Amino acid sequence: MEPILELNSPRLLMRQWRDDDLPAFAHMCADPQVMRYFPHPLTRLESAKLIGRVRGHFAEYGFGLWALERKDTREFIGFTGLCMVGFNAAFTPAVEIGWRLAKEHWGLGYASEAAWTVMGCGFEHLELEQIVSFTALSNLPSQKVMQAIGMHTDSVDDFDHPNLPEDHPLRPHVLYRINRKQWLATL
Structure with missing residues (x-):
């Protein structure tokens, strides 16, 4: 499959990673608040790895974790x-x-906007039957995003x-799911 290089939402560009993303990414992954629901913050080397x-996943599957960029800035x-x-x-x-x-971009609806766009790619372009998401039971902010994009948990x-x-x-951990039929019902 040819990799999906870019996705767009009204305020955001989801794109391939560039080498100059590393400083901002490493800074974000070293932030204890950003990483509070992960085992530990990442070093610069761990962020680079x-x-x-992520680049390897794109090469193998044609999709992956896109770098997220604000269109306005x-x-x-x-x-x-x-x-x-x-x-x-x-x-x-x-x-x-x-x-x-990054924490300075929390609370602005960017996570839900980007996730909604990515979910559309998954169901429309990749023709997935189901998409899951999971997080620590204590991670209520991510669970709110999962709910906002129509995912359900049991x-x-x-x-x-x-x-x-x-x-x-x-x-x-808590597991959330959404299938193609459920997603279509949210449109």
Whole structure:
């Protein structure tokens, strides 16, 4: 499949990663507030490796986590996209929608706007039957985005993230889903 290089929403450009995104991305991923629902903030090297994995995902699958840029300022503000779930669970194999934004861009509706656009790409262009999203039970801000884009949860789908130690406070996760029919009903 030819990679999907770019998506547009009214205020945002979802594009391929550039080398000059690294400083802003590393700064965002080193921020303890941004990373509070992840095991730990990332070092600059870990952030660079993540960009490399994202580029590899695009090369393999034709889609991935797009760099997120504001159209008005041309500023890199985070990422939004689709990726194959990288661990085994009751709901895998699956395609996950995810996002991460720098904190100065929170509360402006960018995460929902970008996620809605990406979900449309997943169902219309990639012809996916279902998209999932998951997060720590305590991550209410991300759950609000999941709900805003029409995703649903059922407590029977809650799971312990297999890549976190048993006693880790972020291990309990909630799973949200949306299928093509549900998405079409929101249009």
